[in-house]
Amino acid sequence: MFSKQPGTSLQDDHDDQSLTTIDRIHPVGLEPLQTYEPPTIVNGSVIGSDLTILGENINIVSKDSLQIDGEIHGDVSGKRVNIGISGLVVGTISAESVEIDGGVQGTVRAQEIRLNADAKVSGDLIHQTLVVSQGAEFEGSVHRPKDASMLTPDLEGKRSNGVAKPLEKPALDVRP
Numbered sequence: 001m002f003s004k005q006p007g008t009s010l011q012d013d014h015d016d017q018s019l020t021t022i023d024r025i026h027p028v029g030l031e032p033l034q035t036y037e038p039p040t041i042v043n044g045s046v047i048g049s050d051l052t053i054l055g056e057n058i059n060i061v062s063k064d065s066l067q068i069d070g071e072i073h074g075d076v077s078g079k080r081v082n083i084g085i086s087g088l089v090v091g092t093i094s095a096e097s098v099e100i101d102g103g104v105q106g107t108v109r110a111q112e113i114r115l116n117a118d119a120k121v122s123g124d125l126i127h128q129t130l131v132v133s134q135g136a137e138f139e140g141s142v143h144r145p146k147d148a149s150m151l152t153p154d155l156e157g158k159r160s161n162g163v164a165k166p167l168e169k170p171a172l173d174v175r176p
Contacts, residue, residue, distance in 0.1 A: 049086045094153040
């Protein structure tokens with residue numbers, strides 16, 4: 001029924017297109033194993049796991065989504081901020097939504113804060129909605145402000161700590 005002539009290969013019997021088709025066939029009812037892939041950021045930015053940002057008065061502002069897989073020592077503001085499992089932020093995070101799988105040392109302000117199972121957070125959480133998954137580690141305080149406008153992030157980068165508040169006239173520096 002099946003015979004193969006000596007000196008020929010499987011490649012000789014099939015073209016590349018038919019082999020590709022065969023690779024895509026799955027038995028009915030069985031799905032291929034899923035592998036972990038980091039969240040896809042659409043219209044946003046990514047700070048990769050190979051990047052560390054250090055300095056004084058660092059303020060990172062994203063007008064859309066920001067995925068942090070690296071390390072930041074400074075303040076972060078964005079519409080949606082995701083701290084990946086390898087990510088660390090030492091500073092204040094201010095956003096509409098914050099999801100944490102990695103580490104945070106500092107204050108987190110957001111309408112919605114989600115601490116996933118691998119999260120390790122030390123600091124204050126100021127929120128309207130808080131979700132803490134089993135396994136998450138948290139040490140600090142939790143507050144829900146009476147005025148939700150206190151949680152509006154500054155996406156223009158004009159105010160300190162990433163939180164919208166009235167602008168103050170800067171003091172003059174009189175040092176020689």
